[in-house]
Amino acid sequence: MKLTKQLAALGAVVLGFAAFDACxxxxxxxxxxxxxxxxxxxxxxAVSEYLPFDESSGICRSETAxxxxxxxxxxxxxxxxxxVYSAFVHALYPEDAxxxxxxxxxxxxxxxxxxxxxxxxxxxxxxxxxxFCAKPSEAQMQYAKEKGKELQLVPIGCEAFVFIVNKDNPxxxxxxxxxxxxxxxxxxxxxxxxxTNARIDAVQRNEGSGSQTAMLSFMGGREMHRNPFAVxxxxxxxxxxxxxxxxxxxxxxxxxxxxxxxxxTAEHIADGSYPASSNFYxxxxxxxxxxxxxxxxxxxxSEEGQRIVSESGYVSLR
Amino acid sequence: MKDKTFRRLLLLVTxxxxxxxxxxxxxxxxxxxxxxxxxxxxxxx
Numbered sequence: 001m002k003l004t005k006q007l008a009a010l011g012a013v014v015l016g017f018a019a020f021d022a023c024x025x026x027x028x029x030x031x032x033x034x035x036x037x038x039x040x041x042x043x044x045x046a047v048s049e050y051l052p053f054d055e056s057s058g059i060c061r062s063e064t065a066x067x068x069x070x071x072x073x074x075x076x077x078x079x080x081x082x083x084v085y086s087a088f089v090h091a092l093y094p095e096d097a098x099x100x101x102x103x104x105x106x107x108x109x110x111x112x113x114x115x116x117x118x119x120x121x122x123x124x125x126x127x128x129x130x131x132f133c134a135k136p137s138e139a140q141m142q143y144a145k146e147k148g149k150e151l152q153l154v155p156i157g158c159e160a161f162v163f164i165v166n167k168d169n170p171x172x173x174x175x176x177x178x179x180x181x182x183x184x185x186x187x188x189x190x191x192x193x194x195x196t197n198a199r200i201d202a203v204q205r206n207e208g209s210g211s212q213t214a215m216l217s218f219m220g221g222r223e224m225h226r227n228p229f230a231v232x233x234x235x236x237x238x239x240x241x242x243x244x245x246x247x248x249x250x251x252x253x254x255x256x257x258x259x260x261x262x263x264x265t266a267e268h269i270a271d272g273s274y275p276a277s278s279n280f281y282x283x284x285x286x287x288x289x290x291x292x293x294x295x296x297x298x299x300x301x302s303e304e305g306q307r308i309v310s311e312s313g314y315v316s317l318r
Numbered sequence: 319m320k321d322k323t324f325r326r327l328l329l330l331v332t333x334x335x336x337x338x339x340x341x342x343x344x345x346x347x348x349x350x351x352x353x354x355x356x357x358x359x360x361x362x363x
Binding site: 002003006009010013014016017020021024025028029030031032033034035036164165166167168203205234235236237239244252253254 | 319324327328331332334335336338339342343345346349350352353354355356357358359360361362
């Protein structure tokens with residue numbers, strides 16, 4: 001009888017720990033398993049699928065432009081804009097200007113990829129001449145100033161800043177004010193916004209990323225909060241439309257929310273009815289003497305350059 | 319089973335259980351730093 005009780009006690013302890021671990025895994029751990037490819041996981045974009053001179057590259061091609069000669073500007077940029085600046089390189093640069101080996105651009109390559117934070121650091125440090133990004137953060141502008149650089153921001157296209165939820169979330173649309181209130185901590189549960197009783201997990205991005213800078217601007221100075229206990233709830237996040245729809249492959253588990261009842265389509269971005277549209281930019285140091293920079297910018301703003309922007313999946317300025 | 323043996327076994331099982339919780343927590347924390355926001359939301363977050 002005693003042995004039975006002892007074995008039952010041991011079994012209860014084992015089962016207790018197993019149940020606790022299973023609960024943690026199901027509720028929290030499972031959510032953090034990244035399903036993107038290893039390249040997407042490491043670099044936020046499948047660089048090898050959008051290289052400028054690969055035959056199988058997914059970029060928009062242009063054969064009409066005259067190639068630049070002489071001192072070619074080193075270009076860099078955000079993951080979300082990699083296909084479009086790769087297309088500019090394809091149009092204007094000779095093939096031997098780009099060198100990509102073992103999953104990275106070589107140091108002498110005129111095309112680089114360091115994502116938003118790295119690209120703004122590179123243009124401030126002088127290791128990149130033109131970078132393609134969303135608007136810089138105040139810290140990035142300050143860093144450039146400290147390095148003696150005055151950044152010129154040239155709008156080259158439009159993009160929607162989008163809010164994402166799980167596909168099973170019944171909420172389809174929020175107002176701008178509701179989204180701001182969510183991130184300010186005013187709303188705690190989706191039921192307050194027409195959804196289920198799940199907690200709202202208002203996910204934020206890394207400081208200095210294009211998305212986080214855009215979100216800070218969207219909040220208009222209001223402070224953002226994240227409830228640590230909301231990790232068991234249902235999330236809302238943000239990004240740029242093309243990054244979500246065009247670059248990340250199968251994202252069937254998510255959906256984009258409408259804002260003020262307007263969906264983030266190319267048509268609504270172009271006509272200005274989507275309330276969170278913003279420009280993306282070619283950024284360079286005003287004092288950079290490289291004579292090819294104005295030629296590169298002129299091409300991007302030309303009819304052909306804007307066709308590339310549009311056919312790459314973004315919204316052009318024209 | 320002797321009481322002493324039972325206590326040792328109970329201690330061992332508890333220690334292993336705590337280790338499994340610590341390992342799972344560390345693994346979750348590692349995934350937290352690596353997971354993209356899109357995957358997190360698609361996974362039901």
